[in-house]
Amino acid sequence: MTLNSIDFDQRVDKALADPILKQAVPFAQDKLRNGRNTAADQLGNIEEWRELAAEIRKHTIDNLDSYLEELVTNVRKSGGFVHFAEKDSDAVDIIKKIAKDKEAKTIIKSKSMVTEEIHLNKHLEAEGLKVVESDLGEYIIQLANETPSHLIAPAIHKTRQQVSALFSEVAGRKLSDETTELCAFARETLREEFLQADIGISGCNFAVAESGSVVLVSNEGNARLTTTLPKVHIAVMGLERIVPTWNELDIMISMLTRSATGQKISVYVTGINSARQSGDLDGPEEFHLVILDNGRSNILGTAYQEALNCIRCGACLNVCPVYRHVGGHAYGGVYSGPIGAVLMPLLEGYDDWKELPHASSLCGACTEVCPVKIPLHDLLIEHRKDEVDQGYAPLPEKMAFKGFGYINSHPALYDKTVKLSSTGLGVLAKDGYITKGPGMLGGWTDIRDLPQPKKQSFREWWAKERKE
Amino acid sequence: MTVDQLNQEKFLTNISSRLGRERRSGVKPPIWKNKPYLHLYEGKTNEDLIEQFIDNLQLLNTNVDRITRQEFEVTLAKVLKDFEVNSAISWDNPFLHDLDLTSLLTTNGVENSIWNNSVSEDELKQRSAKVDLGITCADLGLAETGTVVFMNGEGRGRMVSLLPPFYLCILKESQIVPRITQAMEHIHAKVPTGLPACINFITGPSRTADIEMDLALGVHGPGKVHVILLRE
Numbered sequence: 001m002t003l004n005s006i007d008f009d010q011r012v013d014k015a016l017a018d019p020i021l022k023q024a025v026p027f028a029q030d031k032l033r034n035g036r037n038t039a040a041d042q043l044g045n046i047e048e049w050r051e052l053a054a055e056i057r058k059h060t061i062d063n064l065d066s067y068l069e070e071l072v073t074n075v076r077k078s079g080g081f082v083h084f085a086e087k088d089s090d091a092v093d094i095i096k097k098i099a100k101d102k103e104a105k106t107i108i109k110s111k112s113m114v115t116e117e118i119h120l121n122k123h124l125e126a127e128g129l130k131v132v133e134s135d136l137g138e139y140i141i142q143l144a145n146e147t148p149s150h151l152i153a154p155a156i157h158k159t160r161q162q163v164s165a166l167f168s169e170v171a172g173r174k175l176s177d178e179t180t181e182l183c184a185f186a187r188e189t190l191r192e193e194f195l196q197a198d199i200g201i202s203g204c205n206f207a208v209a210e211s212g213s214v215v216l217v218s219n220e221g222n223a224r225l226t227t228t229l230p231k232v233h234i235a236v237m238g239l240e241r242i243v244p245t246w247n248e249l250d251i252m253i254s255m256l257t258r259s260a261t262g263q264k265i266s267v268y269v270t271g272i273n274s275a276r277q278s279g280d281l282d283g284p285e286e287f288h289l290v291i292l293d294n295g296r297s298n299i300l301g302t303a304y305q306e307a308l309n310c311i312r313c314g315a316c317l318n319v320c321p322v323y324r325h326v327g328g329h330a331y332g333g334v335y336s337g338p339i340g341a342v343l344m345p346l347l348e349g350y351d352d353w354k355e356l357p358h359a360s361s362l363c364g365a366c367t368e369v370c371p372v373k374i375p376l377h378d379l380l381i382e383h384r385k386d387e388v389d390q391g392y393a394p395l396p397e398k399m400a401f402k403g404f405g406y407i408n409s410h411p412a413l414y415d416k417t418v419k420l421s422s423t424g425l426g427v428l429a430k431d432g433y434i435t436k437g438p439g440m441l442g443g444w445t446d447i448r449d450l451p452q453p454k455k456q457s458f459r460e461w462w463a464k465e466r467k468e
Numbered sequence: 469m470t471v472d473q474l475n476q477e478k479f480l481t482n483i484s485s486r487l488g489r490e491r492r493s494g495v496k497p498p499i500w501k502n503k504p505y506l507h508l509y510e511g512k513t514n515e516d517l518i519e520q521f522i523d524n525l526q527l528l529n530t531n532v533d534r535i536t537r538q539e540f541e542v543t544l545a546k547v548l549k550d551f552e553v554n555s556a557i558s559w560d561n562p563f564l565h566d567l568d569l570t571s572l573l574t575t576n577g578v579e580n581s582i583w584n585n586s587v588s589e590d591e592l593k594q595r596s597a598k599v600d601l602g603i604t605c606a607d608l609g610l611a612e613t614g615t616v617v618f619m620n621g622e623g624r625g626r627m628v629s630l631l632p633p634f635y636l637c638i639l640k641e642s643q644i645v646p647r648i649t650q651a652m653e654h655i656h657a658k659v660p661t662g663l664p665a666c667i668n669f670i671t672g673p674s675r676t677a678d679i680e681m682d683l684a685l686g687v688h689g690p691g692k693v694h695v696i697l698l699r700e
Contacts, residue, residue, distance in 0.1 A: 195593070220689065246655045
């Protein structure tokens with residue numbers, strides 16, 4: 001996907017002008033954030049939990065090759081098939097091949113951000129396969145031909161009237177906009193899809209290395225249906241989504257659901273340890289695990305490594321003032337909010353995503369709630385620095401900083417400039433602020449005001465103070 | 469080496485080189501000194517935990533009948549009547565058989581199927597999709613969350629607790645443990661001898677808030693859940 005800075009500005013303008021978003025996003029944010037805060041308060045020692053969760057993630061990522069090796073050895077030991085995918089297209093090809101081998105016609109999916117990342121549905125549909133999303137939110141946006149706007153609540157940008165219109169079209173009759181009726185319709189329609197689907201594709205909240213298990217967290221039960229009814233189950237995971245043993249999983253689940261929705265646990269936590277075993281009367285006959293890199297390994301060993309600690313809870317989205325104003329789609333990538341602003345440039349490069357690290361007020365609220373202590377706002381600053389180093393900063397900004405650096409390292413010149421700016425810019429100021437600066441300063445004041453320089457500089461004040 | 473093995477070696481070696489070191493193998497996690505969950509149940513009696521289990525489920529629209537073995541017959545009849553149950557499917561499990569479940573269901577006019585190979589798999593699936601009620605027992609109940617935990621496999625079909633609109637779980641008070649920590653230890657201890665294909669943790673009815681953050685029950689899994697807790 002190619003996006004440029006005009007696209008980003010347009011997306012933001014569109015979001016800011018959308019009256020539905022203006023209402024829906026803060027409403028969802030408040031609900032989820034309050035839930036999270038209550039759950040954190042109930043624990044009474046949330047900092048200790050975050051500390052441990054972060055330690056576990058760090059240890060796991062530091063030893064990722066070993067734990068992945070253990071995981072795949074155990075998956076194979078219990079009869080599963082393992083596929084390593086370096087790029088998104090590799091994962092797509094692997095899944096296409098399984099579908100072809102199995103002569104599959106229909107595929108049912110449970111919610112998976114990683115399959116959004118590789119645009120799996122589009123590719124499978126191009127092969128003539130019918131692909132149905134089963135998470136209610138994902139089903140809604142699939143019908144609307146849109147992408148998720150929140151990590152855990154993908155359709156928060158849709159109103160019930162819009163959902164009713166989408167479902168009515170499928171039903172061929174007019175449905176009301178009552179939640180119960182809409183959900184009942186989804187249950188009935190999707191149940192039919194489940195019962196006849198050839199393949200179920202799920203994501204993976206956590207893979208457990210010691211037993212080769214894939215663990216899925218869901219409230220609706222669609223992840224269970226996806227991994228129970230079709231004859232073939234394919235789980236797709238990012239290479240970092242792993243825990244050493246079930247004991248570490250305890251901490252991760254405890255943190256994930258509390259941070260995501262404020263639930264002490266989700267309605268369903270399902271461990272898939274293998275395909276059906278002898279004597280079993282249900283469950284898939286074949287299990288495939290697709291492990292995706294797609295740019296993740298490039299993050300290892302860099303200043304951004306902690307971004308791989310992410311457990312996709314969405315807590316950072318729910319506290320972000322920028323996300324609150326623009327919602328998920330304005331970010332343009334599959335991952336939005338603070339974690340999206342950190343991840344998208346890492347996974348897909350600055351060419352398409354250089355604006356995202358600037359879509360933050362750096363207030364640090366994200367860092368404060370992150371259950372695995374990713375220093376999100378520090379990483380955004382790191383990106384801004386790297387963008388400048390790699391030449392992604394706009395030319396006037398670069399010149400301005402170069403000039404500032406030169407002046408700053410020459411004290412006499414600095415004094416003169418400060419004095420000049422005080423008198424010169426004073427003319428432009430109104431109520432102590434300059435809203436439209438001249439020349440290169442315009443680059444700054446286009447997006448924020450500049451305080452009027454004081455008559456006396458700090459250096460002058462200091463010199464005088466020392467004399468007295 | 470096969471293509472798959474080559475692929476794996478390339479994939480894993482790339483990771484270790486990105487991490488700036490040689491390949492590692494067989495790493496085990498350290499013993500974590502920090503145990504932030506301990507204070508959540510230290511000093512709690514069994515009675516406290518049972519009450520906590522019941523309270524948590526009640527918050528999730530799930531009622532718990534805490535009864536003696538002698539009261540089971542009456543309680544079951546009441547539950548079947550309250551939820552207007554005409555048909556059911558239950559696990560093929562000694563604990564449930566000991567409760568005379570099938571004959572009690574029949575007495576109450578409920579047609580029950582048992583999850584075993586006396587009928588075809590397809591028939592089991594069709595019945596699970598059609599009946600009003602699924603009945604299972606559980607391995608553990610988690611007090612902190614109101615969760616029931618069980619291993620699936622053989623007579624313990626996954627669909628029984630999943631496809632019908634109403635789900636009943638029967639367990640004993642002695643199966644209640646403080647929290648998910650104990651369940652994970654239980655599973656971890658079974659790893660060396662092999663885990664079943666599927667393990668489930670279930671906490672109340674299926675729910676969603678995907679339409680305008682408005683809570684709705686039963687969108688995919690059972691919308692009604694009931695728990696019977698047997699005193700000992």
